[in-house]
Amino acid sequence: MGRPTTPRITDADIETYTRDGVVCLRDVCGPAWIERMRGAVERIKHAPGPLRQTLRPDDPGEFFSEKFMWTFDADFSAYVFESPVAGAVAALLQSRKLNIFFDQILVKEPGTDAPSPWHQDLNFWPFEGAQVASLWMPLDAVDLESGTLEFVRGSHLWHDRPMKRELVFGKTDHQPAAVDKGVGDEGAVPQPDIDADRGAYDIVTFDLAPGDAVVFSALTLHSAPGNRSARRRRAISTRWTGDDVRYRHRPIMAELIRDPGLKPGDTLDCELFPVVWRAAA
Ligand SMILES: O=C(O)CCC(=O)C(=O)O
Known part of the structure; x- marks a missing residue:
């Protein structure tokens, strides 16, 4: 397997990511x-x-997701281990190593109504630590009409833990309605209804070409509209963790392809969440 290459990440990119919780x-x-x-x-x-x-x-379009493809597909394994993606995220997180948490396909075919509701990823991920981020890369040109992501700038700094929210993704194959209940960490405040008062928030969005990406903290509130266009919206999200991250349990846990065999407090280095990138010694 080849070494990942590292694209040029500027000090301004790092500053933007650190301040806003998202960078394009x-x-x-x-x-x-x-x-x-x-x-x-x-x-x-x-x-x-x-x-x-x-x-x-029941959506008139089609919104589908698939996860952990790198564990069974050679092209996704190459994307995770050899593409410039890991090096870019490591530079933004200023981490000496980067573990893959999981990769995910998120496709909204033309005419998809389903939005991706406002949420913070960390709410259902099994980690403590600040160096947790996703890199979302479209394979088609995307804008708001076709379902590019929206972010509340700076929301990763609002609280030290994810907010409780009422809705995950609505009804899905795997998540029964019982998970849509406002579950969250002990002492977490409720997530505000962003769409009810959009003017009160600093919402930012990016038109992206295939191969551009947004990188965002797992505490940054984000959402996406459906795909009202006649174009496909194919995207790959890869989820990454850095030096300061430790395993923990959460009230709702994202479904994993298998048990990582970790205990609370463990570093993530294991077969399911391998180190993909390390800083040169
Ligand atoms: O692609 C989408 O519509 C949602 C993506 C998302 O929430 C994520 O990548 O964390």
């Missing part, structure tokens, strides 16, 4: 990666893995 990076992956990953998404669309979710199955 242009041209992280070139056309060869985009073509390769489009092919991989198509293959997996037609041969789902164990964690396939069709979110809102």
